[in-house]
Amino acid sequence: MKFDDKIPIYYQIKNYIYGRIITGKLVPGEKIPAVRQLAVDLTVNVNTVQRALSELISEGILESKRGLGNFVTEDQAAINQVRHKMIMEQLHAMYENLHNLNVTDDEIVQYLRQYIKDRRTNKDDQHN
Template sequence: MGLEFDNHRPIYIQIMEYIYSGISRGDMSPGSKLLSVREFAVEAGVNPNTVSRTYMEMEREGVVVSKRGQGTFVTEDTAVIETLRRDIAAKQVDTFLDTMHNLGIDDKTILNLMKERMDDAKED
């Protein structure tokens, strides 16, 4: 599974981010079943209560659906998944912009750098 936890942030949030990233990348398709709480806990090396809390929070956010006796599944609502993807992307952009501004780079220069990098990527 390859999870390494940051001791300065709640583990359940880090697990949510891991799962949300997988959903956003398409590693977990709409309607796919997540590991059981116990299976996930064993693979991640965490307490089952932590995974249970993670699943409850994700269900509260509408990203997963629990079916009694069957397990927990990724929502089939593609609008929710697209919103999740956009939220993750927006956080990445915010982090990038904060870093650039902390380096003293102005918005116009940031845009020019991004355009250059995007053009370079197209050529590769």
């Protein structure tokens, strides 16, 4: 995993885990790797991983089971809330970046529709 120097690493780890849950790479009820294993896998300090996991536990995205480890919540509403939050963060960043280029709201919608249409066309062309 490559880290962005401008964003705290623990926050990037949280987003990494969010992404794995949302995409189904980690499923509800699944045990996640131990803190030390995650630290080795991500090449970060154990304390950094622990901070990220502690926040995920306090948010209800992970559940800690004493002696067994940490597990992905089975609360689909919590997972849907995280998905919504991540989508809104991406849209916010896109919106701000485009407004910094003096693109109007109407133009953003127009460009997004065109982008989606072009993506669909390119996908269809690749399958033929």
